[in-house]
Amino acid sequence: MTRRVYNFGPGPATLPLPVMERARDEFLDFQGLGASIIEISHRSKEFEALLDQTDALLRELMEIPQDYAILYAHGGGQMQFSMVPMNLMRYRPARKALYVETGEFSKRAIEEARRYGTVDVVASSRGTRFDRIPELDPARIDPAASYLHITTNNTICGTQWRDVPAAGDVPLVGDATSEILSRRIDVRRFGVLYAGAQKNLGPAGLAVVIVRRSLLGHELPETPKLLTYKVLADDHSLTNTTNTFSVYMSKLVLEWLKTQGGVPAIEVRNQRKAATLYAILDASSFYRGHAHTPDRSIMNVTFNLPTPELEARFLREAEAQGLYALKGHRALGGVRASLYNAMSEDGVAALADFMRTFEQRNG
Ligand SMILES: Cc1ncc(COP(=O)(O)O)c(C=O)c1O
Numbered sequence: 001m002t003r004r005v006y007n008f009g010p011g012p013a014t015l016p017l018p019v020m021e022r023a024r025d026e027f028l029d030f031q032g033l034g035a036s037i038i039e040i041s042h043r044s045k046e047f048e049a050l051l052d053q054t055d056a057l058l059r060e061l062m063e064i065p066q067d068y069a070i071l072y073a074h075g076g077g078q079m080q081f082s083m084v085p086m087n088l089m090r091y092r093p094a095r096k097a098l099y100v101e102t103g104e105f106s107k108r109a110i111e112e113a114r115r116y117g118t119v120d121v122v123a124s125s126r127g128t129r130f131d132r133i134p135e136l137d138p139a140r141i142d143p144a145a146s147y148l149h150i151t152t153n154n155t156i157c158g159t160q161w162r163d164v165p166a167a168g169d170v171p172l173v174g175d176a177t178s179e180i181l182s183r184r185i186d187v188r189r190f191g192v193l194y195a196g197a198q199k200n201l202g203p204a205g206l207a208v209v210i211v212r213r214s215l216l217g218h219e220l221p222e223t224p225k226l227l228t229y230k231v232l233a234d235d236h237s238l239t240n241t242t243n244t245f246s247v248y249m250s251k252l253v254l255e256w257l258k259t260q261g262g263v264p265a266i267e268v269r270n271q272r273k274a275a276t277l278y279a280i281l282d283a284s285s286f287y288r289g290h291a292h293t294p295d296r297s298i299m300n301v302t303f304n305l306p307t308p309e310l311e312a313r314f315l316r317e318a319e320a321q322g323l324y325a326l327k328g329h330r331a332l333g334g335v336r337a338s339l340y341n342a343m344s345e346d347g348v349a350a351l352a353d354f355m356r357t358f359e360q361r362n363g
Helices: 017-025 045-062 076-091 104-113 229-234 244-259 262-282 308-320 345-362
Strands: 068-074 096-101 118-124 147-151 172-175 192-196 206-212 300-304 335-338
Touching: 017 244, 045 068, 045 206, 045 244, 045 262, 068 076, 068 229, 076 096, 076 104, 076 147, 076 172, 076 192, 076 206, 076 229, 096 104, 104 118, 104 147, 104 172, 206 229, 206 244, 244 262, 262 300, 262 345, 308 335, 308 345
Parallel strands: 096 118, 096 147, 147 172, 172 192
Antiparallel strands: 068 206, 192 206, 300 335
């Protein structure tokens, strides 16, 4: 029997076991071709059909309206930090973009956007170590701005926007890398919603970009062809060899999600998983949660123990019990449990038991 741990890593992250098994079983021979999915052309009819099915599943599961294009882009989540400004900064003549700074990844997105235009950071929780989603004063949303960017779930600090901000006619851009498909999101609220694949979709390197078609075609003239949304939309993301394996794995994950009851059902399960851990944090003075209660993420639960020594012992003992990759990001230290869609309730129960026992022995 292959050993499988409960993998709480923030990404690349655990994927559903039935998906991994299926990929293993058909790895050498995809659909009777006698060749692997990674050995066939991205322009073969088999792969093009797979791409169509992936689109259809994503559209169905996320209720993506027809006036939005689905793109499969190279370069993971962070390539979008460049592609968003390259494709949208010029949407309005002021060449100005608004960003909310809620953590490490939004900081990087801001830094990147500054290369292409004026960036106004309209709200930030930097002063409280990104422990919350900051208040956003509607007066700061300049209607002349080309877009407003938010990170819908902050992987490192464990915060999440409950409701997305109203941005009026300013297109809202969301980085949903660490929460796509984990809860219902109204795509219509966004001009662009993007996610690196390596948490709730599939292997790293791919990003799914959902973009309102009316926003296509506004790229800066120097935008490289492969980074141009309109080009990808026109070519069904097959401008060059796409990340065929990651698309294939994502499609299997989407099929799995559908068998689980889709996004509304997984959302209920995700809320229950997070609530199990937050209940322990709330009842304890030993564990200290990082995130401000109303803004806590259901995907990434972050907390500290009284001393770095106890944190190190916690992580060591957890790993010995098959509770893997719980180390917090270096920015916060401590512990981070990532509870993506593929993390089972059994895994969370095992972690909860471990946390209670550890507190009893060390608290
Ligand atoms: C919210 C968020 N955005 C962007 C990224 C970066 O993704 P990538 O490493 O694929 O560039 C991550 C990675 O964890 C993330 O959590």
